[in-house]
Amino acid sequence: MSFKMRDGVLHADGVPLPKIAEVAGTPAYVYSATQLRASAAQFQAALAPIPCKQIMFAMKANPHPAVLRTLAGLGFGADIVSGGELKGALAAGIAAEGIVFSGVGKTSVELAMALDAGVGRFNLELEREGEVLSALSSARGMRAPALLRINPMVDAHTHAKISTALTDSKFGVPFTEAVSTYGKLAALPGLDLQGIAMHIGSQITDLAPLTAAVRRAGQLVSALRKEGHAITHVDLGGGLGVSYREEDPGADVVAYGLMVARETQGWDVSLLFEPGRFIVANAGVLLTRVLWVKPGQPHPFVIVDAAMNDLMRPALYDAWHEILAVRESSDSFIATVVGPICESGDTFARGRSIDRLQEADLAVFANAGAYGAAMASTYNARALAPEVWVDGDRFDIVSPLVEADVVRPQRLPHWMLEVG
Numbered sequence: 001m002s003f004k005m006r007d008g009v010l011h012a013d014g015v016p017l018p019k020i021a022e023v024a025g026t027p028a029y030v031y032s033a034t035q036l037r038a039s040a041a042q043f044q045a046a047l048a049p050i051p052c053k054q055i056m057f058a059m060k061a062n063p064h065p066a067v068l069r070t071l072a073g074l075g076f077g078a079d080i081v082s083g084g085e086l087k088g089a090l091a092a093g094i095a096a097e098g099i100v101f102s103g104v105g106k107t108s109v110e111l112a113m114a115l116d117a118g119v120g121r122f123n124l125e126l127e128r129e130g131e132v133l134s135a136l137s138s139a140r141g142m143r144a145p146a147l148l149r150i151n152p153m154v155d156a157h158t159h160a161k162i163s164t165a166l167t168d169s170k171f172g173v174p175f176t177e178a179v180s181t182y183g184k185l186a187a188l189p190g191l192d193l194q195g196i197a198m199h200i201g202s203q204i205t206d207l208a209p210l211t212a213a214v215r216r217a218g219q220l221v222s223a224l225r226k227e228g229h230a231i232t233h234v235d236l237g238g239g240l241g242v243s244y245r246e247e248d249p250g251a252d253v254v255a256y257g258l259m260v261a262r263e264t265q266g267w268d269v270s271l272l273f274e275p276g277r278f279i280v281a282n283a284g285v286l287l288t289r290v291l292w293v294k295p296g297q298p299h300p301f302v303i304v305d306a307a308m309n310d311l312m313r314p315a316l317y318d319a320w321h322e323i324l325a326v327r328e329s330s331d332s333f334i335a336t337v338v339g340p341i342c343e344s345g346d347t348f349a350r351g352r353s354i355d356r357l358q359e360a361d362l363a364v365f366a367n368a369g370a371y372g373a374a375m376a377s378t379y380n381a382r383a384l385a386p387e388v389w390v391d392g393d394r395f396d397i398v399s400p401l402v403e404a405d406v407v408r409p410q411r412l413p414h415w416m417l418e419v420g
């Protein structure tokens with residue numbers, strides 16, 4: 001972790017967090033470039049036993065251009081899911097050939113944009129999408145490189161809201177229909193169908209479901225080859241989980257790399273990976289200040305200036321983020337930590353033993369670099385929190401605080417403006 005106590009004060013790399021609070025205010029997301037590079041290198045090293053591969057960062061986890069630029073420099077491509085992400089990836093310096101366009105409901109406008117940009121691969125979710133893409137690319141005299149996303153129907157043993165390969169999931173084509181759908185799509189003139197893709201869920205810490213899914217992909221590769229299809233690429237998606245609390249270790253990424261190398265031996269394909277969380281989760285914290293400590297039953301409430309609009313994960317997935325005092329404390333207490341939003345769901349921790357916090361103290365929500373700022377909203381007309389980039393001893397505010405009315409300017413219907 002690059003967020004460490006030094007002389008009794010929590011630092012991001014070489015910068016004390018109180019300094020950042022002074023300059024950027026709170027709440028604020030703080031990222032450590034050192035940690036980002038370390039996590040990226042850890043993932044790459046774990047995949048070293050796999051001979052032929054491409055790693056595309058799932059930018060939905062954190063689309064900040066500084067994150068993308070750093071990862072582009074390390075050889076990462078990007079997994080995108082919208083026209084907005086396409087623009088962001090290209091602007092940050094990710095090469096178009098290194099982009100894979102995933103997503104359940106791409107519009108024809110987005111498909112056309114991606115074709116014109118020359119993205120490396122389209123992951124198709126259904127037959128109709130393939131027909132539309134084929135027509136668009138034929139009209140341009142092109143053949144779109146594509147993979148068919150299949151649903152391997154494997155329970156990822158993670159939170160229901162981030163499981164994507166159950167029998168009733170909306171993603172991909174059911175395993176049982178994959179060969180017939182693949183055959184139809186392979187016959188389309190505007191598609192260069194190269195293989196299959198899958199992604200079974202997120203925050204997966206148990207390798208068993210991932211292994212089962214890889215095996216299913218292997219069966220399908222054989223079945224498709226028997227039908228005469230040339231399979232050159234298989235996209236194994238993302239999903240590796242990280243440790244959000246000491247007693248829940250994250251996925252063993254080294255074992256994951258070895259498992260994939262072993263299971264895919266002899267497939268003779270290029271493998272694609274789409275990690276999001278693993279790369280960025282540990283590289284960010286949400287810095288917050290205690291507004292009030294309010295007596296409460298059965299525990300006192302610590303009311304902080306960050307809220308569910310800044311970090312939605314606890315409200316949406318009952319997710320756990322460690323809460324640490326920025327100034328080292330030897331004392332702890334049991335408290336319920338909440339934000340200012342007018343919903344009981346705006347609760348970060350209920351009855352948790354944490355460092356003893358007092359009014360005006362700074363604290364952080366740890367491991368908030370993935371799906372933190374990316375999912376923020378302006379609910380309750382709250383501003384979007386600034387983001388701060390730290391690299392060694394330097395830091396910079398890399399996105400300013402944005403007021404809600406700037407994020408989304410709203411106006412009255414013209415007839416309400418008419419006077420008299």
Ligand code: LLP
Pocket residue numbers: 058061079102103162199201202203204237238239240274275276277278313317370371
């Ligand atoms: N590929 C596809 C097709 C995906 O849908 C996702 C994530 C990824 C890759 C990256 O998965 P990762 O490696 O980050 O697990 N907001 C939720 C997570 C939603 C994940 C959505 N898809 C959360 O905060 O836990």
